[in-house]
Amino acid sequence: MTAAQLSIGDLARDSGVKVQTIRYYETIGLLPVAERSAGNQRRYSEAHRERLRFLRHARELGFTLDQIRSLLSLSESPDMPCEQADRIAREHLETVEQRLERLKTLQTELQRMLRQCAGGKVEDCRVIEVLSDHTLCATEHGHREVAETPAET
Amino acid sequence: MTAAQLSIGDLARDSGVKVQTIRYYETIGLLPVAERSAGNQRRYSEAHRERLRFLRHARELGFTLDQIRSLLSLSESPDMPCEQADRIAREHLETVEQRLERLKTLQTELQRMLRQCAGGKVEDCRVIEVLSDHTLCATEHGHREVAETPAET
DNA sequence: CTTGAACCTACAGTGGCTGTAGCTCCTATC
């Protein structure tokens, strides 16, 4: 059943992963190479669909592509102990928790900065002032521990 | 006083910003072009030092280089109202708070995953299972709202 | 004068995509 052979667009709609991203996953070997139609277009099976869903879900949970690569290959050997999978998840959780700590500190500091700014001229601006002088900060943020990161989306 | 004319290495040690990064800031116009010694090496003044400290501090607080560009140019017009600086800081705070929310959700979900895993075989692994099936999740994470980001350092 | 650390430029690589240019292919309608 369901031998539907999806096009890349179908797969994109199904999984919520963009067409280009699906092709990207193929080029980096995360998604197995798809068969092609007579006119050289990719045709996907149910197995691809499942793998891509796994991929997407793991990305949503913030795993890196490298971690996902490991998790995917683990999921293909059902008889192995799941220590490794656990370790990857625990490591990721730790990363997430470190980032949380860092972001909470930033939040506090930014709130403080904004609360203290009376909204006058730049000359007296607390925001600018604090940025110019770290000793005005309440906390020891940064210092190359866990740094900030740009946002996706 | 202090007309010391620092080398790029001195400046790096002073600010905690790496030599290459200082050069990078110059090429993208965040740090004014430095004078050069007879042998073509960069020589920095006190003004550079202050600007770089501002830069570093703002980076530690997670502002983007574009935001810092604006903040720096604002800090050079002390007579302007500080609305803009405030707006930038508020926007950044919002970003930070969105990321915090997102990370808290991830933390919860990862903890749940790990707690439920009995540590047997991959076949029965809760980690792998949850990744394969989003409906096993307690929360609606992801879906292209505010996504995860890689870590610096 | 020699050594070696620090400096210089130019460019490639990181992660995880995203966007563009310039094609070809597929399908629905006329």
Place this chain on the structure above:
DNA sequence: GATAGGAGCTACAGCCACTGTAGGTTCAAG
């Protein structure tokens, strides 16, 4: 069967904020 336009194809550049490398030059101490 012709045509239009949406979907697909490849190849490659760009994003952010750096970081690292190669291969050369300059500087300061001994």
